[in-house]
Amino acid sequence: MTGPGQAPLRKERLDRFLFFSRAVKSRTLAQKIIESGAIRVNSEKTERTDYKVGAGDVLTMSLNNRIVVWRILDCGTRRGPATEAQTLYEDMSPPPVPRAELTPYDAAIAARPAGAGRPSKKERRETDRLRGLDED
DSSP states (O other): OOOTTOOOOOEEEHHHHHHHTTSSSOHHHHHHHHHTTOEEETTEEOOOTTOEEETTOEEEEEETTEEEEEEESOOOSSOOOHHHHGGGEEEOOOOOOOGGGOOHHHHHSSOOOTTOSSOOHHHHHHHHHHHTOOOO
């Protein structure tokens, strides 16, 4: 609500805000993320790229395997430098989980069982050494 002498609150498209705030590298990428349902505005899931957001709205996003929570302070008018982009929002994200607190399941996601798939460079060198093909 605006009173006498106050400028109306400016609203901006969600995809443009994500681009201006440097959350994503392009508006096309922002649109894909929004359409995938990875963004909530004020705790409500949205898949509309033209959803209007403004000062006071809270965005909850899943970006780069991390939960990011931002309170919008200003919509911005352009994609400026990172220092300018950081003035558009207040970061209220929870701190990332320290690596020491990861469960064995979290750490095992990237691991593969021995002998599965193509050999690693180290395994290939060991095989070459056993065959007598090493260059030493």
